[in-house]
Amino acid sequence: MSLLEIRNLKVEFDTAKGPFKALDGVDYTVDAGEVLAIVGESGSGKSVAMLATMGLLPDSATIAADKMEFEGLDLQTLSARDRRRVIGKDISMIFQEPIASLNPCFTVGFQLGETLKAHTDLRGKKVKTRVLELMHAVGLPDPEGRFNAFPHQMSGGQCQRVMIAMAIACSPKLLIADEPTTALDVTIQKQILDLLVQLQRDSGMGLIMITHDMGVVAETADRVIVQYKGRKMEEADVLSLFERPQNPYTKALLSALPENATGDRLPTVSDFAEAGGF
Amino acid sequence: MLRFLLGRVGLLIPTFLGVTLVAFSFIRLLPGDPAELLAGERGISPERKAEVMEQLGFNKPYWQQYIDYVAGIFQGDLGVSFASKKPVLDEFLTLFPATAELALCAIIIAICLGIPAGIFAAVKRGSVADQAIMGTALVGYSMPIFWWGLLLIILFSGILQWTPVSGRISLLYFFPQVTGFMLIDSLLSGQKGAFLSAVQHLILPSIVLATIPLAVIARQTRSAMLEVLGEDYVRTARAKGLPPHQVVGLHALRNALIPVITTIGLQVGVLLAGAILTETIFSWPGIGKWLVDSISRRDYFVVQGGLLLIAGIIMVVNLIVDVLYGLVNPRIRHT
Amino acid sequence: MKNQPPAVSADLTQLEKESRSATKAQLAEFWYYFSQNKGAVVGLVIFSALVVVAALAPWVAPHDPGFQFRENFLTPPFWEDGGTTSFLLGTDAVGRDILSRLIYGARFSLFIGIIVVAVSLTGGIVIGLIAGYMRGIVDTLIMRLMDIILSFPSLLLALVLVAILGPGLVNAMIAIAIVLQPHFVRLTRAAVLAERNRDYVVAARVAGAGHIRLMFKTILPNCLAPLIVQATLAFSNAILDAAALGFLGMGAQPPTPEWGTMLSEAREFILSAWWVVTFPGIAILVTVLAINLVGDGLRDALDPKLKRS
Numbered sequence: 001m002s003l004l005e006i007r008n009l010k011v012e013f014d015t016a017k018g019p020f021k022a023l024d025g026v027d028y029t030v031d032a033g034e035v036l037a038i039v040g041e042s043g044s045g046k047s048v049a050m051l052a053t054m055g056l057l058p059d060s061a062t063i064a065a066d067k068m069e070f071e072g073l074d075l076q077t078l079s080a081r082d083r084r085r086v087i088g089k090d091i092s093m094i095f096q097e098p099i100a101s102l103n104p105c106f107t108v109g110f111q112l113g114e115t116l117k118a119h120t121d122l123r124g125k126k127v128k129t130r131v132l133e134l135m136h137a138v139g140l141p142d143p144e145g146r147f148n149a150f151p152h153q154m155s156g157g158q159c160q161r162v163m164i165a166m167a168i169a170c171s172p173k174l175l176i177a178d179e180p181t182t183a184l185d186v187t188i189q190k191q192i193l194d195l196l197v198q199l200q201r202d203s204g205m206g207l208i209m210i211t212h213d214m215g216v217v218a219e220t221a222d223r224v225i226v227q228y229k230g231r232k233m234e235e236a237d238v239l240s241l242f243e244r245p246q247n248p249y250t251k252a253l254l255s256a257l258p259e260n261a262t263g264d265r266l267p268t269v270s271d272f273a274e275a276g277g278f
Numbered sequence: 279m280l281r282f283l284l285g286r287v288g289l290l291i292p293t294f295l296g297v298t299l300v301a302f303s304f305i306r307l308l309p310g311d312p313a314e315l316l317a318g319e320r321g322i323s324p325e326r327k328a329e330v331m332e333q334l335g336f337n338k339p340y341w342q343q344y345i346d347y348v349a350g351i352f353q354g355d356l357g358v359s360f361a362s363k364k365p366v367l368d369e370f371l372t373l374f375p376a377t378a379e380l381a382l383c384a385i386i387i388a389i390c391l392g393i394p395a396g397i398f399a400a401v402k403r404g405s406v407a408d409q410a411i412m413g414t415a416l417v418g419y420s421m422p423i424f425w426w427g428l429l430l431i432i433l434f435s436g437i438l439q440w441t442p443v444s445g446r447i448s449l450l451y452f453f454p455q456v457t458g459f460m461l462i463d464s465l466l467s468g469q470k471g472a473f474l475s476a477v478q479h480l481i482l483p484s485i486v487l488a489t490i491p492l493a494v495i496a497r498q499t500r501s502a503m504l505e506v507l508g509e510d511y512v513r514t515a516r517a518k519g520l521p522p523h524q525v526v527g528l529h530a531l532r533n534a535l536i537p538v539i540t541t542i543g544l545q546v547g548v549l550l551a552g553a554i555l556t557e558t559i560f561s562w563p564g565i566g567k568w569l570v571d572s573i574s575r576r577d578y579f580v581v582q583g584g585l586l587l588i589a590g591i592i593m594v595v596n597l598i599v600d601v602l603y604g605l606v607n608p609r610i611r612h613t
Numbered sequence: 614m615k616n617q618p619p620a621v622s623a624d625l626t627q628l629e630k631e632s633r634s635a636t637k638a639q640l641a642e643f644w645y646y647f648s649q650n651k652g653a654v655v656g657l658v659i660f661s662a663l664v665v666v667a668a669l670a671p672w673v674a675p676h677d678p679g680f681q682f683r684e685n686f687l688t689p690p691f692w693e694d695g696g697t698t699s700f701l702l703g704t705d706a707v708g709r710d711i712l713s714r715l716i717y718g719a720r721f722s723l724f725i726g727i728i729v730v731a732v733s734l735t736g737g738i739v740i741g742l743i744a745g746y747m748r749g750i751v752d753t754l755i756m757r758l759m760d761i762i763l764s765f766p767s768l769l770l771a772l773v774l775v776a777i778l779g780p781g782l783v784n785a786m787i788a789i790a791i792v793l794q795p796h797f798v799r800l801t802r803a804a805v806l807a808e809r810n811r812d813y814v815v816a817a818r819v820a821g822a823g824h825i826r827l828m829f830k831t832i833l834p835n836c837l838a839p840l841i842v843q844a845t846l847a848f849s850n851a852i853l854d855a856a857a858l859g860f861l862g863m864g865a866q867p868p869t870p871e872w873g874t875m876l877s878e879a880r881e882f883i884l885s886a887w888w889v890v891t892f893p894g895i896a897i898l899v900t901v902l903a904i905n906l907v908g909d910g911l912r913d914a915l916d917p918k919l920k921r922s
Contacts, residue, residue, distance in 0.1 A: 293757060296761035422876075422898060431884075547765075547766045547767070550769065554769060554861075555857055573773070581776065588766065
């Protein structure tokens with residue numbers, strides 16, 4: 001049995017200008033210990049699928065799927081209360097903007113402890129001890145000093161480490177990282193990616209890496225799903241995708257990488273759109 | 279935080295001097311000189327007039343008068359009421375508790391109803407409940423409160439006869455003023471029915487005075503909540519698996535309260551302006567009625583002193599609100 | 614690059630045409646968002662109806678608002694016992710037709726609103742532009758002065774100003790305009806500060822635009838949205854404050870059929886003749902509510918932040 005299995009997922013948003021199809025029949029499967037990368041440009045619906053899994057989409061979204069199961073648990077029929085037992089504990093998620101993702105009014109220590117209190121029996125001093133352990137595990141320098149810090153007093157990279165600590169607090173089986181490095185400095189990006197990969201290897205959890213960056217894919221993923229405008233273009237293991245891309249869109253995406261560029265102009269995906277017919 | 283506070287106090291000093299200048303100029307801008315005003319319709323002989331002007335210090339140069347005036351303020355001297363011959367400050371201190379009690383009750387009503395209503399409307403955005411709450415809030419916001427007070431009197435005092443028409447407490451009860459707050463004093467007196475009577479007298483004026491702040495707070499809370507509910511950290515809180523009351527009531531509300539606190543602070547001016555009307559309608563013996571009566575009987579030292587004291591209260595409250603704002607907003611507290 | 618023709622040769626008429634159609638498109642977009650808000654449309658309809666009634670008062674009103682019908686003191690509205698259809702909303706204590714007085718009163722309220730907004734808006738914009746554009750000591754002085762005005766409750770300050778100027782409608786309007794104007798100053802100044810270092814302003818300055826042109830033609834049009842919203846707010850506030858002053862006997866003086874003044878005259882009858890008290894208040898409430906509905910609609914339609922959702 002796979003860790004997460006989604007069949008034929010469709011998501012529609014009600015907007016002022018009529019319904020908007022964000023996802024149109026996409027399948028996702030992740031096994032324990034596997035790193036899946038979902039790649040696509042903005043608007044491809046790559047975040048929407050995972051937000052639907054987490055139950056974080058706004059009310060204006062209509063979600064339909066033939067199957068949507070986490071460890072055999074049907075996520076579609078789950079009550080809100082039961083979903084909250086899973087969310088943040090067995091499946092957790094980190095986001096693109098680390099500073100904005102932390103509440104500016106509460107200390108980092110409080111926000112970390114909150115996750116523990118919601119999902120474990122730890123109380124009082126034990127919470128703090130565990131929080132400090134977590135902060136240490138994600139490589140935050142001086143956890144004791146940082147415990148009472150507010151998000152605005154830390155850098156983006158440090159905030160993302162806090163977010164990761166929060167996500168792994170209850171030893172999740174699946175971690176979803178939605179563009180975890182996009183908002184960070186280039187030098188910090190690598191550190192955060194390394195941290196994620198190392199944590200994934202140590203714990204054996206499943207990891208879904210949502211990104212638009214082929215470099216991130218190459219560095220982390222076992223398997224890749226390429227998405228475009230709410231549809232799946234291609235799914236392959238990482239080596240064959242880079243060596244033998246099948247779908248014209250994937251080819252276009254790869255040739256738009258700076259290191260693959262020939263001539264004096266960098267091609268864009270739209271250069272291939274008409275020729276490729278996607 | 280300390281620097282933030284000092285900055286705010288620093289800004290207050292020129293404003294306060296400006297306010298004293300306004301109050302000072304007020305009497306001197308009035309048509310006719312003060313001695314004539316004092317004498318009123320009866321007229322005054324030239325000798326007596328010179329004597330009064332001398333006594334009030336109005337024959338000195340303006341700058342000298344101003345310095346004397348400001349020096350007087352710091353010694354608690356705000357002049358003497360023409361009508362009662364009592365010092366203005368004493369009169370103010372006697373009447374102020376009545377206004378404070380009314381204003382406090384009003385702002386408590388406004389906060390206790392306005393914030394939950396605003397949160398509810400924001401969470402149920404677009405629903406019938408949201409539209410009903412916001413529609414009611416807009417009506418409240420547009421309300422001429424002097425008419426609203428009269429309407430409530432017609433209904434509750436006239437038709438239903440539930441509440442008295444005016445005053446702070448029934449004349450049946452007499453007890454010493456300890457705090458000046460009728461609700462507390464009536465309880466302390468131990469007299470049967472006194473507290474109930476005080477509540478009956480207080481309830482309509484409080485509702486009338488609370489109307490506009492309530493509407494403003496509800497509207498502001500809703501829009502602040504809507505803004506905050508779309509923030510990334512609220513999504514994070516949901517992603518942690520926290521229950522809705524914790525997501526909305528802790529993570530969202532804590533942030534939404536920051537602008538709401540500023541709004542509540544701004545209501546103090548609204549309350550004091552509203553008190554002028556409310557106290558007039560309900561014959562409530564407070565600062566507002568005192569000022570209106572003084573303006574109509576041309577008791578201008580009272581008006582001058584009242585202007586200064588009310589501006590002073592507003593400035594102090596705004597300073598407190600600024601401090602609170604700093605306390606609830608860690609981004610200011612820790613810089 | 615040497616032989617390029619000068620850039621000014623762009624077809625001027627063509628440019629004008631384009632800019633006009635752009636303005637038209639903007640207006641169309643604005644109207645689309647405004648008309649989405651049902652409350653705002655209702656408010657606009659009520660407000661327009663009020664304007665028409667006020668303008669046509671001599672033809673619409675059934676009676677002369679000042680005429681005292683000696684046989685009809687405190688006649689109730691027509692649906693009550695003792696009411697007559699010749700006085701639809703009844704008469705007041707001296708036998709004047711309430712409906713006619715309300716219709717004429719609409720003229721006063723709208724007039725007060727328009728004049729007060731015009732005065733405080735113009736004054737506020739000019740002072741705010743100067744403060745934001747000049748900066749330095751001028752700015753500090755102006756803003757301190759505004760702080761001082763704002764540290765008094767508006768109604769109290771208006772009362773005091775009326776005490777200095779003497780009671781009456783015109784003086785009440787002056788007082789209210791002075792009290793409302795700091796909000797415009799603050800808004801304009803804040804907008805100017807935000808705009809003055811934008812590229813388009815710098816470009817206009819580099820192109821040689823003078824101070825006055827920069828202030829009024831370049832910067833001001835880009836600060837208009839919040840000012841328009843504030844102007845509707847000021848409009849309703851002016852009507853409320855003028856009515857409050859009238860109610861306290863410091864605004865329009867009897868027998869002027871101003872709504873607040875009517876309420877003040879009617880106070881002694883609250884427990885005996887409810888209609889003399891009720892109708893002027895409803896008139897004030899409906900007018901202010903209509904304007905505030907329009908104001909909310911304007912804010913939503915002009916606020917680009919809300920547009921996206």
